[in-house]
Amino acid sequence: MKKRLLMTLAVAVVAATGCRSFILETVMTTVEPYFHGPGIDGTQFEQVSDKAYTFRWNWYRNLIIVTDAGLVVIDPMNTEMATALKHELDRKFPDKKIHTLIYSHYHLDHTRGGAALAPLEVIAHEKCATYWKDFEHRDVLEPTRVITGDTTLDIGGVEIRALYLGLSHTDTLYAFHVPSEKLVFTADLGLVRSVAPVGVPDRYAPGYLAALNRVAALDFDIFVPSHFGYGTKHDLTDWRDMLEDGRQLARAALRNTGSLGTRERQMARYFDTVYYPMRAKYGSWHGFNEMFILNLVRDLEGEMLGH
Numbered sequence: 001m002k003k004r005l006l007m008t009l010a011v012a013v014v015a016a017t018g019c020r021s022f023i024l025e026t027v028m029t030t031v032e033p034y035f036h037g038p039g040i041d042g043t044q045f046e047q048v049s050d051k052a053y054t055f056r057w058n059w060y061r062n063l064i065i066v067t068d069a070g071l072v073v074i075d076p077m078n079t080e081m082a083t084a085l086k087h088e089l090d091r092k093f094p095d096k097k098i099h100t101l102i103y104s105h106y107h108l109d110h111t112r113g114g115a116a117l118a119p120l121e122v123i124a125h126e127k128c129a130t131y132w133k134d135f136e137h138r139d140v141l142e143p144t145r146v147i148t149g150d151t152t153l154d155i156g157g158v159e160i161r162a163l164y165l166g167l168s169h170t171d172t173l174y175a176f177h178v179p180s181e182k183l184v185f186t187a188d189l190g191l192v193r194s195v196a197p198v199g200v201p202d203r204y205a206p207g208y209l210a211a212l213n214r215v216a217a218l219d220f221d222i223f224v225p226s227h228f229g230y231g232t233k234h235d236l237t238d239w240r241d242m243l244e245d246g247r248q249l250a251r252a253a254l255r256n257t258g259s260l261g262t263r264e265r266q267m268a269r270y271f272d273t274v275y276y277p278m279r280a281k282y283g284s285w286h287g288f289n290e291m292f293i294l295n296l297v298r299d300l301e302g303e304m305l306g307h
């Protein structure tokens with residue numbers, strides 16, 4: 001009896017191990033190329049306009065503005081990225097200190113590591129702290145000033161308009177418009193010819209579309225998003241259209257096929273309705289195949305639940 005039990009256990013362990021490697025392999029080969037590869041891995045510091053620079057650290061990107069009072073950085077992301085950026089800034093601007101660090105929203109993958117930049121002032125939406133307190137956030141540098149609603153900042157002679165975007169990607173999200181540079185920086189709101197990652201986590205779809213439309217109505221040429229490459233205003237409007245196409249097709253799929261769990265092979269029916277039209281328009285974008293299922297599931301559940 002004991003021998004039989006041991007054999008059953010051994011078979012179960014082998015099956016479980018085999019299963020784990022199959023699942024892991026599937027995830028690694030489908031999702032990994034979205035986050036890693038040539039042009040994504042490593043760091044790059046670039047000038048994008050007269051006074052604005054951008055620093056890429058792997059798939060993350062932030063914005064630096066040079067002013068008469070010192071440097072402004074939007075989003076430190078994490079200690080490793082902030083330390084690498086500080087090294088670049090000390091080399092490129094030896095006479096300038098970091099005057100202001102601004103958090104685009106509370107998310108911890110955007111707000112850790114600010115101490116490495118040693119800023120004089122730290123600005124965040126007033127509600128950020130109410131979320132941070134629920135998580136481990138020792139490496140989030142506390143704001144010295146909180147803001148609510150649209151706020152125009154004048155730092156060292158450069159006007160930076162912080163636009164409050166309401167419930168969109170959290171309810172602490174700002175976009176940043178620098179009129180003198182004809183530039184907009186957004187965090188987790190738009191990409192350049194890259195599909196959304198994992199349906200854009202923490203997204204309220206109607207508010208998110210309203211936020212994209214509000215930013216698209218601004219007067220600017222250069223669009224710097226917080227992930228992957230930067231581009232033009234046209235890239236932002238294309239991205240908005242891509243996201244909205246996906247949502248409208250998911251809505252049509254539910255209308256034609258019924259809600260989840262009511263028919264056989266329902267996921268395949270949803271897939272057929274959404275995949276082919278999306279591939280025709282956006283199949284060449286970075287991450288289309290890798291993220292398709294995750295984005296489809298997000299759009300379907302968003303339409304079913306209303307978020």
Ligand SMILES: [Zn+2]
Nearest residue numbers: 105107169188
């Ligand atoms: Zn975020």
